[in-house]
Amino acid sequence: MKKLLVATGGGDCPGLNAVIRGIVKRASKEEDWEVWGSFEALNGLMEEPTRLIRLDKKTVAGIHVKGGTILGTTNKGNPMNYPEKQADGYIKYINRIPWLVDRLKEKGFEALINIGGDGSQAISQAMFEAGMPVVGVPKTIDNDLNSTDFTFGFQTAVQTASESFDRLVTTASSHHRVMIMEVMGRDAGWIALYTAISGGAEICLIPEIPYDLQALVSKINERYVDGRGFVNIVIAEGAKAKDGTITATKGEEGRHAVRLGGVCYALSQQLKDAGITADIRETVLGHTQRGGTPIAYDRVIASVFGVTAMELVLAGKYGELVVLKNNQYTSVPIKEAISAYNYVDPKGTLVEAAKGLGIFFGD
Numbered sequence: 001m002k003k004l005l006v007a008t009g010g011g012d013c014p015g016l017n018a019v020i021r022g023i024v025k026r027a028s029k030e031e032d033w034e035v036w037g038s039f040e041a042l043n044g045l046m047e048e049p050t051r052l053i054r055l056d057k058k059t060v061a062g063i064h065v066k067g068g069t070i071l072g073t074t075n076k077g078n079p080m081n082y083p084e085k086q087a088d089g090y091i092k093y094i095n096r097i098p099w100l101v102d103r104l105k106e107k108g109f110e111a112l113i114n115i116g117g118d119g120s121q122a123i124s125q126a127m128f129e130a131g132m133p134v135v136g137v138p139k140t141i142d143n144d145l146n147s148t149d150f151t152f153g154f155q156t157a158v159q160t161a162s163e164s165f166d167r168l169v170t171t172a173s174s175h176h177r178v179m180i181m182e183v184m185g186r187d188a189g190w191i192a193l194y195t196a197i198s199g200g201a202e203i204c205l206i207p208e209i210p211y212d213l214q215a216l217v218s219k220i221n222e223r224y225v226d227g228r229g230f231v232n233i234v235i236a237e238g239a240k241a242k243d244g245t246i247t248a249t250k251g252e253e254g255r256h257a258v259r260l261g262g263v264c265y266a267l268s269q270q271l272k273d274a275g276i277t278a279d280i281r282e283t284v285l286g287h288t289q290r291g292g293t294p295i296a297y298d299r300v301i302a303s304v305f306g307v308t309a310m311e312l313v314l315a316g317k318y319g320e321l322v323v324l325k326n327n328q329y330t331s332v333p334i335k336e337a338i339s340a341y342n343y344v345d346p347k348g349t350l351v352e353a354a355k356g357l358g359i360f361f362g363d
């Protein structure tokens, strides 16, 4: 029997279970492959005793509709830069990739499918370069991974954000308020842009287009006559004013350098300081965007990604990331996918179309 290990890394996202099920179902058609899962990314493999689980058709039955990941995940403790406490209490960062590859082989694994975003796929590439046969599957609600039309989880996050946006519109109009809704996305404005178009926002602020505060004030004032009117703003967590800075706190040890969040409060204060007298209310959607059951579109992408990833393993095509490119399921070298970040193009057709709909980007 050949053994395959599956891991889910980075932030969770709707559709992870559908990928796991796709891999297992496709593998079960083969007589010589056995699928195992590692708990909390590769922590399950790194720990002693290991925390690994045999995945068969029974284990994965019906899980494609469930949010989160049955394997659990982590976005800390990067094995490429692993925090190791020394005897004197000092934390030393070490590269555990060669050790991990040896460990996988020692446990009898012939291949690894690593499901994760840009951060996790950098780990996949490092393991591949260290001699491990790896296939990557792109996940993230942020859609910030290059080389794929979409990552699964993104459309579900947009759906959730869009439904919340609709609710904020009715209360904004009833109270003549300025509503600011903050969505996730790290350094990319994809969730904000799609939500703004879907919901019909007046203003959409994204990291790729730093906003001019005075222009925003004028736009808001245009919407008010004799103190009556309303404005709905969608702002991406990574957005910032021209000459301004991002709103973030220091990341925890061994994680991203910064933790984004709270930009809607910063914007609210900036608008008040700039003379906006209308009531302003702020909503941070936060992790509601990451939780819950995947919408049908994400279930389809995730399920097909799972099957495609297993087929790459069967074909011995390693170092590849499964992608959806021009509506075709295919793969690209992981190295290529992580070589660039997928930003919204400020001059692209989507932003232009949004402007055509009257959405203001603060530029």
Ligand SMILES: Nc1ncnc2c1ncn2[C@@H]1O[C@H](COP(=O)(O)OP(=O)(O)O)[C@@H](O)[C@H]1O
Binding pocket: 007, 008, 009, 010, 011, 040, 041, 042, 043, 074, 075, 076, 077, 078, 079, 114, 116, 117, 118, 119, 120, 121, 123, 139, 140, 254
């Ligand atoms: N297979 C893995 N084993 C251990 N840790 C992992 C693994 N995959 C991801 N991680 C952790 O998650 C981090 C990436 O998280 P993050 O950037 O939030 O997610 P994403 O991979 O979706 O971009 C990595 O830097 C690492 O700390």
Ligand SMILES: O=P(O)(O)OC[C@H]1O[C@](O)(COP(=O)(O)O)[C@@H](O)[C@@H]1O
Binding pocket: 010, 011, 012, 075, 117, 118, 119, 139, 140, 141, 142, 184, 185, 186, 237, 260, 290
């Ligand atoms: O759950 P945490 O650690 O607070 O992370 C929040 C971050 O994770 C995300 O939800 C998803 O990012 P990843 O896909 O890179 O994990 C970001 O949109 C957000 O900035």
Ligand SMILES: [Mg+2]
Binding pocket: 010, 117, 118, 119, 140, 142, 144, 186
């Ligand atoms: Mg990421």
